[in-house]
Amino acid sequence: MNQIGTPRFVGRDAELTRVVRALIAPPALVLVEGEAGIGKSRLVREALATLRTYRTHSAAATDLSAAQTAAPSAAQTAAPSAAQTAAPSAAQTAAPSAAQTAAPTTEPLVAVCPPFREPLTLGPIVDAARQRCSEVSGLGLSALAGALRPLFPEWADTLPLAPEPLSDPGAARHRVIRALAELLDRLGVGVLVVEDVHWADEATMDFLLFLVTRPAQRVSLLLTYRAEDLPADSLVPRLSARGHGSVRVTLGGLEPLEVAQLVSSMLDDELVSPAFAELLHSRTEGVPLALEESVRLLHARSDLVRRDGEWIRSTLDEIDVPPSIRDAVTDRVGRLDAGAQQMLLASAVLVDAEFEPVLAHVSGLAPHEVGPALREAVRSGLIAEDEAGRLAFRHVLAARAVYHRAAGPDRRAAHRRAAAVLEDKHPLPVARLAYHYRAANEMTQWCRYAEQVVDLALAAGDHPTALPLLHELLTEGGLPPTDVARVAQKIPLFLITGYLRGADVVSTLRFVLDDERIQQADRGRIRAQLGRILLHVGEHADGVDQLQRAIPDLADSPSEVARAMATLGGPVGSLWPAAEHRRWIDRAAAVAESWLPEAERLALAIDRITSLLDLGDPSGWDLAAGFPAREDTPQDALNLARLSLNTGDGAMQWGHYQDARRRLAIAGDVSRRHHYVRLRDMAAVTNAHLDWFTGAWSGLADRAGHWVRLDDEPIMQLDSRLVLGLLGAATGGDPAAEDVVRSVREDSARRGIADMSMESTGALARIRLAAGDVQEALSLTDDAVQVVMGKEMWLWATETVPVRVAALIAAERVGEAGELAAAFARGFGDREIPSTRAALETCRALIAQAHNDHAEAVAAWDVAVAAWQALPRPYYALLAREQKARSLEKAGEREAALSQWTEVAQGLAALGAKKDADRVATTLKEHGGEKAGRRRAGRRGYGNHLSPRELEVVELLLSGLTNREIAIALSRSPKTVAAQLNSSMRKYGVTTRTALAVIVTQMRFAATADRPQD
Structure with a gap:
């Protein structure tokens, strides 16, 4: 035997059947998972070949069916069996099934994700589309396709004009993704194959997720990946969860009998001894690539002999089969001529498949040496020629073994030659050029092309690709x-x-x-x-x-x-x-x-x-x-x-x-x-914060929790964490709520997010003051209030000054508290900032209460309650009513105080502030009132008063929003909004939205007119 053959496809019939069955019923998502060398790419090639044959038979069957005048039999219309799917028979051409007629009518598009240091935005898809289509003038692309100009500069004369740039990266990336999806649709791509998605750039993964989640999915996806190499935040799990017709195929090692079949196919189908097959299985764990490389190495060593009609080891005890693919490849390459080794190194350096002239140039061989070297490299079985005549390693593991075997100077020289020859290509493969110049240690040229990669990534909104490169350019590039x-x-x-x-x-x-x-x-x-x-x-x-x-x-x-x-x-x-x-x-x-x-x-x-x-x-x-x-x-x-x-x-x-x-x-x-x-996401996060203020706490933990998990968006994460901390502290449902608020305070202060720093500082001080830790409450608010006063930033006083005043009073520093409240009043003046006005009224009420002027304190708390409720901020309004009850009790109005405490306890419980409700209920009991009862089931009734959720709806009605717009703003269904408006109209005795708006406006005006003026 002079040469080892290419192994046949063995041991994967069941997996092949599953893949093909999914692809003939589009749209489908097929995920092929397995370790390196396990045969993922081979399974894909076999599936595409079977699909092509199936499509040919299906088309023939369609023609035959149209010519038939008799109705098809039940057997003809039945779905194909697994065996028929894997290998269509002549009988299948008699009449197509529904699945057959739905089969895609175009060639699949195959994209491969290379392990480049500098990935190009959407590079695998762009390269595959470029190979499929040389020009796009006849595709009828919409104006959206102008967004593709940075990715396809060679089509600049035929693509629509580029749209205006967008400053929002998510929007820019989504626009490019939609344009690329339109291109694939116009090209008639029925199956998109993406190999090695564990190396895919983030934009490519977003593109795949877009394809499987768009309302009218047109393209079937066939993806391969190594689970152990998936990034921790990979989108593959989301793909499998959202894809239509999702099928996951996991490849394992071959069994000993299948090992024998694979090795036999490489040895002219002659028998392989069971002992030999068992040895190979034990050393390679049945990994097809490791098996193939081991057999080729044994042949190169002359360690294979044929005896009594079957192939065996030369000796039963001395033969050594390398345990790893790298060892096998390294040993085998060392037995080739120097020219073949250089040719293999050239292919390993290039990574992508290339034509012979490019390979020859990168190898550095003299012209007369190229032919013999290339023939020996191909005979080695390590590289192969594709249908277009391009040459590449059959597997990346073998390429890596060759690459790392070479000396450093030889690798760098090959990278320089690769970069030089690629600079003659149009369009310039800027990501590959950056990769080669970096590997060649040519930093000036690397900077040049890396910056171009950055520009393309920024234009496409692919900031995850751009940022690391920008960082490296500035810190490692040695730029002037x-x-x-x-x-x-x-x-x-x-x-x-x-x-x-x-x-x-x-x-x-x-x-x-x-x-x-x-x-x-x-x-x-x-x-x-x-x-x-x-x-x-x-x-x-x-x-x-x-x-x-x-x-x-x-x-x-x-x-x-x-x-x-x-x-x-x-x-x-x-x-x-x-x-x-x-x-x-x-x-x-x-x-x-x-x-x-x-x-x-x-x-x-x-x-x-x-x-x-x-x-x-x-x-x-x-x-x-x-x-x-x-x-x-x-x-x-x-x-x-x-x-x-x-x-x-x-x-x-x-x-x-x-x-x-x-x-x-x-x-x-x-x-x-x-x-x-x-x-869009920032608006949703801000809406969640608004829900906290307005008392729309039902489901708020889930809404805010979603945004906490949003990666790489610190401001949104901090805002959501703050809402969760505030909610947890108020409801008493999260023992770690105080720690959450404290961490938000520290992070926001470090980042300089002033309004969030002030709000979290005030919230933390309120928590500590409620726990009796007056000194920490003072310490927390000291610097914050100094900043408010020094900068005259009275808007920031809303969350900080009232709790500072309360802490000073608790520390028996009433004079300082009064001075602070007076300074607040002077600085704020007559500004129309309702939230800060409510905070100022709270400070005035606290001072009146501290001076034991109980009647004045009751009146002041009435004003503060009305101010908070007018916003509406029901939680703060209820806490102000609790303080009003204390003043009523001290003023001798016991029954009024007990009534207030009862309503406050019920209101806090209805809002979800269980911890506060329990505290007020305890106060009520201590003063001789009945403990506010808890409803055993159902929602608390509000009598003729609006519930917090009804009040939210009415507030938006007053601003002129329709039911649909209110539903969007509050994340409720239009049906729920309509029901809450109807309930509000019943409580006020009106029958129209207009009448409801009028009566609420009149009541609000009356309340404002009765309010004491400054």
């Missing part, structure tokens, strides 16, 4: 200052989710700024970006200083100047008073109006509106009212979504809760329509 300035500008700041990662970039930028040779403009751009990064990672004072110092150096870039000034206008990063931030906002606006085009002016206008509202400046609402609310272009829609989200959050902070619902509903709707994924 001008290039550092350019690359640093590309960092999407909200993606720096870890302090250490940000610190690495900060160190690099500081180092570059120390270079005296750097040009002024470059220094300004680097310093401005450094300032923004420092603000993001929590080094606020330094960040503000860097931004201020950057502005004089940015004279040639008005947009950069305006951006820096707008950032300084936000009320974080310094101890400046609010008026100083306002001056920066006005300066940014002046630059924008004088120098910037409309698109940049509108983007900065949103920043200005947001900063003004954060400062508690009502002029922000005037600017928001004049902002163009249009969706004519993607940028218009993005502006509307951003504005609605930011003003929705501002309305929530100000206490305009019904307006906040309306604005967040708009943000969610626009984001859903235009696929602004991140903005």
Whole structure:
């Protein structure tokens, strides 16, 4: 025997049948799982060949069926058996079944995920589509396909114009994904095969998830992967859970009899001794690739002999079968000629399949050496030629063994030659070029192509690919200052989710700024970006200083100047008073109006509106009212979504809760329509926070818990954790609630998320004060209140000053408490910020209570209760009523106090604040009242009063929302909203929505008119 043959496909009939049966009934999702070398790719090839044969027979059967005049028999219409599916017989062509006629009519598209260091966004799918189609002019693609221009530059002349860029990465990525899906649909792809998805970039996995979850799934997916190499956050489990017709096939090792069959197929189908098969099975565990490599190595060593009509080992005791594929391949390659070894190294370096001229160039062999070397390499069985004539290793494990066997200088030289030959390709394979130049240690060229990979990833919204490369470019690339300035500008700041990662970039930028040779403009751009990064990672004072110092150096870039000034206008990063931030906002606006085009002016206008509202400046609402609310272009829609989200959050902070619902509903709707994924999610998270304020606590733990699990979004995670901590503390259902709130306080303070830091500080101080730890409550609020007073940021006083006043009173420092409340009143003045007004009224009531002026305290608590309820913030209103009851009891109005405590206990229990309800019930009992009973079943009745959920619906009705819009805002069904409105109308004795709105408005006006004025 002169040569070992290629093994036949054995031992996988059942698996093949399952795969083919799934694919002939599209759409299907087939997942093939198994370790390296187990035969996943071979199963895929056999399945596609069987499917192709099946389709041919099916088409013939369809033609025959159309020609028949007699009705088909029952046997003809029956579904095929497993055996028929694996190998269609001639009888099957007589009449097709329903499954047969549904079979796809086009060739499958095969994509392979390479193990590149720098993956290209959607690279496997893009490369496969590029090989299938050379031009797209006749495909009838929609305008959406313009988003594919960065991925297919060679089609620039025939693709539609590129759409406007999107600043939301999720929306940008989703747009590219939809465009790529449309391309596959136009190409008529019925089966998409993606091999080695454990190496897939995140955008490719998102694309696959999109395909299996879109309403009209058209493409069947056949995916292979190694479970042990899947990333911890892989989307494969979600794929299998959501895919239609999902089938999972797990491949294991072959049995000893199947081992004998496989080896026999390599040896001209001659018999293999059972002892030999058992030995191979024990050493290789039945892994097909390991079996094949072992047989080839034994043959190369002349350790196989044929005796008495069967193949056996040369000796029964001395033969050594390597336990690993690498050992077998390394041993076998060492027996080949030097030229063949160089050819194999070239193929291993290239990774992808390539034509002979490319392989020859990378090998470095002389022209007369190429032919013999290539023939010997192919005869070795390690590399093979595909249908297009390209050559590649038959398995990546063998390629790796060859690669690591070679000396380092030889590998680097091969990578240089690979990069040189690939630079002649069109379009440039930038990810492969970056990979080869990095491996060749050619850092200048690596930087050049890595930056191009970054640009493609950013254009497609694939920030998980872009961020690590940006980090490496800045910290390892050795870029000159001008290039550092350019690359640093590309960092999407909200993606720096870890302090250490940000610190690495900060160190690099500081180092570059120390270079005296750097040009002024470059220094300004680097310093401005450094300032923004420092603000993001929590080094606020330094960040503000860097931004201020950057502005004089940015004279040639008005947009950069305006951006820096707008950032300084936000009320974080310094101890400046609010008026100083306002001056920066006005300066940014002046630059924008004088120098910037409309698109940049509108983007900065949103920043200005947001900063003004954060400062508690009502002029922000005037600017928001004049902002163009249009969706004519993607940028218009993005502006509307951003504005609605930011003003929705501002309305929530100000206490305009019904307006906040309306604005967040708009943000969610626009984001859903235009696929602004991140903005949509942020609107949902803010809505959950609003649910906490308004007492919509039913199911809130589940809603907030969903967003806590959202990876790589620290702000959304912190916001959701805060809601969970507040809810757990109020309900008493989470023993770790205090620790959660404390961790949010620490993280938000470190990151500089000022409003969240203030809210969590106030919440933690309330928890400690309720536990009797007055000193910690004082310690927690000391710095926070100093910041509020020093910066005159009275909006932040809402969550911090009342608990500080209460702690000072508890510490018998009533005078200081009074001074703080008076300073709060003077600073706040007559501003129309309902939430802060309610906090101020609470401080006044606390002071009156501390002075033992019980009648005045009762009146003050009445005002505070009304202020909280008007928002509505029912939990705070109930806690204020509890304090009112204490004042009533001290004023000698025992029955009124007992009545108040009873209603408060019932209200807290209905809200879900069990811990507080139990406390009030205990107080009630201590004062001689009956303990508020607990309902054994069903929902508490509210008599003629609106329940908290009915009150939410009515509030949104007053803001002009329809039933459907209310349902969206509150995450309820329209049927539930209608029922709650009907219940509210019955309680008020009206029969129309208009009448309900009128009577509620009148009652609110009357309550306001009766309220004491400042």
